[in-house]
Amino acid sequence: MTRDELASALSGLRQARIGAHRAPHKPLLVLWLLGRFVTLGSTAVTYDEAEGPVSRLINDFGPVMTNPSQARQRAAMPFVHLERTLWDVRDSVGRPIPPTDPDRGGWLRAQGAQGRMRPEVERLLADPGTVAAAARLLLEQHFTPALQAPICDAVGLDPAGWHTHAISVPGPRLQRARRPGFVEDVLDAYAYAWAFCGFDGALGRNPVGVEAAHVRWHSQDGPDEVNNGLALCSLHHTLFDLGVLGLGPDLRIQVSRWYVARSTAGQAVDALHGQRVATPRPGHRAIDAQYVDWHQRQVFKHPAAHAA
Numbered sequence: 617m618t619r620d621e622l623a624s625a626l627s628g629l630r631q632a633r634i635g636a637h638r639a640p641h642k643p644l645l646v647l648w649l650l651g652r653f654v655t656l657g658s659t660a661v662t663y664d665e666a667e668g669p670v671s672r673l674i675n676d677f678g679p680v681m682t683n684p685s686q687a688r689q690r691a692a693m694p695f696v697h698l699e700r701t702l703w704d705v706r707d708s709v710g711r712p713i714p715p716t717d718p719d720r721g722g723w724l725r726a727q728g729a730q731g732r733m734r735p736e737v738e739r740l741l742a743d744p745g746t747v748a749a750a751a752r753l754l755l756e757q758h759f760t761p762a763l764q765a766p767i768c769d770a771v772g773l774d775p776a777g778w779h780t781h782a783i784s785v786p787g788p789r790l791q792r793a794r795r796p797g798f799v800e801d802v803l804d805a806y807a808y809a810w811a812f813c814g815f816d817g818a819l820g821r822n823p824v825g826v827e828a829a830h831v832r833w834h835s836q837d838g839p840d841e842v843n844n845g846l847a848l849c850s851l852h853h854t855l856f857d858l859g860v861l862g863l864g865p866d867l868r869i870q871v872s873r874w875y876v877a878r879s880t881a882g883q884a885v886d887a888l889h890g891q892r893v894a895t896p897r898p899g900h901r902a903i904d905a906q907y908v909d910w911h912q913r914q915v916f917k918h919p920a921a922h923a924a
Contacts, residue, residue: 617701617736619746625701626753637679638836638914643758644673644767645694646702649733650751651772653741663729667691667721673770677763680859680917689721695731696724705731747773760833762850762857795840802828805900806847811893812861812869815849829853831863831907836914843901846893855885862916863908867893872917 617625629642648670649659670691674681681687695705696719705713708728717723733741740746751773755764768775808823809816817824829846832838848856855861862870871889895902 617734617740619740622737622740622746622750623753625699626750627757629699630697639693640678640758641674641690641694642698643754644677645670645691645698647751647754647767647773648673648771650741650747653733653738654744654747655772659731659733659738659741661731663691663695663721663724663731666695666731667725670694673767676770676858677759677767679914682918692719692721692724695719695729698731702733702737703731704734705729748775751775757835759835760830760857762829762854766854766858794834798840798845799828801842802845803847805842805845805896806894807897809847809894810849810852811846812848812852812888812891814894825849827853829856831903832910833857833915836910838907838910841901842896843904844907846903856911857915859915859917860885861888862912863893863903864912865905865908867895867903867908869893870916874917 626646629646631639631642645666648666649661652661653659667689668691671688674690675687678690681690696713696717697715698705700715706729707713708730713724713727713729732738741750751768755767759767765775803823803826807816808818808826810826815825826847827850829848830838830840831844831846834840838844846856852861860872860875862872864870869888869891871886875885877883877885893903
């Protein structure tokens with residue numbers, strides 16, 4: 617396997633859809649394995665070892681799973697179905713586990729299932745630049761920039777040490793370029809004030825602490841247009857991308873019922889619930905309902921338990 621072939625395999629990961637929801641299970645398993653390789657020098661792992669941390673990753677950075685029992689074993693799907701060009705999975709006596717076998721946590725534990733990236737993949741990952749480029753490819757293709765640091769922290773990767781060159785991706789799967797004027801257009805539409813809390817601070821004539829957020833993520837075919845954008849502070853941007861904050865069809869802010877905070881500062885997030893999001897200035901298009909619906913289904917962690 618060459619480096620470009622590895623890039624092609626990672627870029628072409630097949631993702632099952634759970635109903636109408638995205639399922640970033642395989643990218644998160646691979647990112648976790650990359651972190652494990654950096655730490656231990658090997659990707660070898662039993663399913664029993666992987667189930668807890670990988671399931672938590674999927675619960676934290678993927679669509680919500682309401683069944684607690686199923687949420688604890690979400691690692692089973694990618695452990696069984698990750699492409700065999702990258703991954704070798706066997707039972708306790710060394711027999712291969714094919715992708716047609718059950719993707720259930722209890723069954724995998726009973727089989728003593730264990731997996732490892734193929735030797736040719738691990739040989740490529742011995743180069744730190746390849747690890748960095750592979751991680752960056754998966755993060756850019758499946759997530760949004762505000763989540764890249766939290767995911768790296770969760771899997772034990774350090775973006776600060778990454779090389780600047782990137783793995784090449786074959787033509788049709790090349791990451792769509794961002795429109796350069798998107799950020800300026802969104803900030804101008806919201807008069808450089810945060811759409812959730814109204815802060816409009818500036819240092820002299822320069823606004824501070826304001827970012828342009830996609831409602832439907834760029835990596836998930838969200839357009840770089842004002843009607844898919846919000847001006848948010850970095851905190852609310854991250855909370856929005858994590859699914860702590862969402863928008864209802866009436867464009868009122870929702871706070872996930874899973875969000876908890878004890879401090880006054882943390883509880884200030886709860887106070888946003890039910891508030892109407894700021895609207896763009898005249899002449900700019902409001903957020904399109906289809907992007908609000910996408911975020912509600914694909915990102916937001918449940919309807920809030922509070923009364924509106």
